[in-house]
Amino acid sequence: MNESEQRDPRVAPRDAAPEIEPTPPPLDSGPGAGEQAAEENPLTALREILLREERRRHQEEIRALQAEISRLEGQLADQDALVETIAPILGTAIQRQIRESKEEMIEALYPIIGQLVMRAVTQAMRDLARSIDERLRTTFDKESLLRRLKAWITGVPEAELAMREALPFQVQEIFLIHLPSGLLLWHAPQEAEDPARSELISGMLTAIQDFASHALGDEPSEERLGELQYQERLILLEFGARAYAAVVVEGVPPLDFRPALRQAVLEFEAENRSLLASYQGDPSALRGSAQKHFQTFIDHPASALAQTA
Amino acid sequence: MATPLPPVVTMSSKVCLLGDFAVGKTSLVRRFVYDLFDDKYISTIGVKVSRKTVAVPQADRVVELSLILWDLAGGEKFDPIQATYMRGAAGAVLVCDMTRAETLDHLNAYVADLQTVSPAAVFVLAANKSDLTPWELSKAQVEEFAERIGASCFFTSAKTGEEVETLFRELGRQLVEKMNGSAS
Numbered sequence: 393m394n395e396s397e398q399r400d401p402r403v404a405p406r407d408a409a410p411e412i413e414p415t416p417p418p419l420d421s422g423p424g425a426g427e428q429a430a431e432e433n434p435l436t437a438l439r440e441i442l443l444r445e446e447r448r449r450h451q452e453e454i455r456a457l458q459a460e461i462s463r464l465e466g467q468l469a470d471q472d473a474l475v476e477t478i479a480p481i482l483g484t485a486i487q488r489q490i491r492e493s494k495e496e497m498i499e500a501l502y503p504i505i506g507q508l509v510m511r512a513v514t515q516a517m518r519d520l521a522r523s524i525d526e527r528l529r530t531t532f533d534k535e536s537l538l539r540r541l542k543a544w545i546t547g548v549p550e551a552e553l554a555m556r557e558a559l560p561f562q563v564q565e566i567f568l569i570h571l572p573s574g575l576l577l578w579h580a581p582q583e584a585e586d587p588a589r590s591e592l593i594s595g596m597l598t599a600i601q602d603f604a605s606h607a608l609g610d611e612p613s614e615e616r617l618g619e620l621q622y623q624e625r626l627i628l629l630e631f632g633a634r635a636y637a638a639v640v641v642e643g644v645p646p647l648d649f650r651p652a653l654r655q656a657v658l659e660f661e662a663e664n665r666s667l668l669a670s671y672q673g674d675p676s677a678l679r680g681s682a683q684k685h686f687q688t689f690i691d692h693p694a695s696a697l698a699q700t701a
Numbered sequence: 702m703a704t705p706l707p708p709v710v711t712m713s714s715k716v717c718l719l720g721d722f723a724v725g726k727t728s729l730v731r732r733f734v735y736d737l738f739d740d741k742y743i744s745t746i747g748v749k750v751s752r753k754t755v756a757v758p759q760a761d762r763v764v765e766l767s768l769i770l771w772d773l774a775g776g777e778k779f780d781p782i783q784a785t786y787m788r789g790a791a792g793a794v795l796v797c798d799m800t801r802a803e804t805l806d807h808l809n810a811y812v813a814d815l816q817t818v819s820p821a822a823v824f825v826l827a828a829n830k831s832d833l834t835p836w837e838l839s840k841a842q843v844e845e846f847a848e849r850i851g852a853s854c855f856f857t858s859a860k861t862g863e864e865v866e867t868l869f870r871e872l873g874r875q876l877v878e879k880m881n882g883s884a885s
Contacts, residue, residue: 570789571789572788572789573715573769573788573789573790573791574715574750574769574771574789575713575714575715575769575789576713587711587767588735588737588752588754588767589737591713591752591767591769592735592737592738592750592751592752592769593737595715595750595769595771596737596738596742596749596750599742599746599748599750599771599786600746602782602785602786602788603746603747603748603782605785606781606782606785672712672714672791672879672880673712673713673714673715673766673791673876673880674710674712674880675712675713676710676711
């Protein structure tokens with residue numbers, strides 16, 4: 393073998409065994425054997441033709457899915473984007489979880505909420521104790537003497553009375569309203585008052601009262617709303633025949649607050665019966681009487697209760 | 702020497718806005734009143750309260766009259782709660798729609814309802830949407846209706862504001878006159 397023949401891979405080496413052509417199967421070796429070989433290449437070609445479109449579609453879907461996966465991976469890596477995606481459904485998910493797995497939620501949240509509540513209660517108790525201390529230390533003022541007398545008469549320990557008095561309670565606003573029309577007769581406190589606001593609140597309170605009577609009462613003219621609560625504020629409603637008082641308070645009203653308020657409404661009505669019966673919209677004639685009966689609830693609530701006791 | 706200003710007296714009156722659904726009661730007042738509450742109360746509890754102030758000059762004083770407007774929801778059927786909302790009203794603005802003839806006829810029922818609870822109520826009639834065409838009502842029809850119920854009549858447009866202030870000033874004047882008549 394010369395050099396060129398050695399290097400050329402197309403040329404078989406002289407000492408290599410000669411290639412043997414595959415012999416065709418004998419004609420009598422079986423019914424499908426000969427056909428199988430003849431059909432193999434055409435089947436592959438047919439399969440390729442039939443599945444070409446489907447394979448192309450699958451590849452496109454795979455590419456799209458890969459792009460989506462990359463996008464999601466990017467989003468997961470970006471915290472801000474992840475928060476923005478999850479936030480809208482978080483509330484609903486928590487509600488559902490609370491509904492379906494109440495006990496587990498309580499177990500999970502209890503350590504945190506418990507501490508928060510304890511902290512708030514501790515602070516409130518501290519403030520209450522400080523307030524009680526101050527009251528008990530003033531030995532000879534009028535209020536403490538009155539409290540001792542009350543304790544002696546009622547049999548309730550003075551410390552308990554002092555605690556009750558120390559619970560926070562504040563009268564923030566009083567609206568005196570003409571019952572049939574909802575017109576404002578008098579309002580306190582008057583500093584920085586917006587008369588429009590007060591008049592509209594009076595009107596809407598009356599409308600709400602009318603609505604509640606119709607919706608919930610058997611005899612609309614007889615049943616009345618007693619109070620409205622909004623967060624830590626309460627609106628107490630006390631009715632006479634032609635006027636009612638709506639008092640906005642914060643805290644826990646003393647037990648005798650509502651009777652005192654009712655008494656004030658009745659006395660105000662008794663004093664102004666004919667004016668209220670023919671009321672046309674001029675509140676000036678009623679101002680003095682309203683101030684006399686109701687201003688004290690704003691300025692000195694304790695005195696207002698003592699007066700009617 | 703400068704003329705002293707007349708004393709200003711503050712008063713208030715409850716006024717109901719009455720009329721069918723979509724005649725423009727709420728739109729009529731929206732631009733001209735002091736609003737504190739959302740219109741949604743009209744569809745939820747059936748009423749919304751707003752306020753309009755008019756100055757009514759008198760011989761010896763100026764009356765600053767607050768019109769406390771109770772905008773009642775208009776509907777096809779009578780709702781008993783509407784009678785309750787009308788209690789204590791000194792007057793009413795009756796609103797019809799010039800492009801819907803039936804809205805004028807229906808005002809008869811509102812007039813009757815208000816007079817049941819407030820017999821001495823004062824009325825003014827707002828023939829609203831007068832800027833739109835074509836009118837289904839004629840001027841003569843509206844004026845005849847107004848005369849029959851003893852009301853002043855105004856061809857108003859909530860869109861352009863035409864005649865709205867005039868309507869409220871006239872209502873205020875009539876209410877103060879009524880108060881003066883009762884006082885004397």
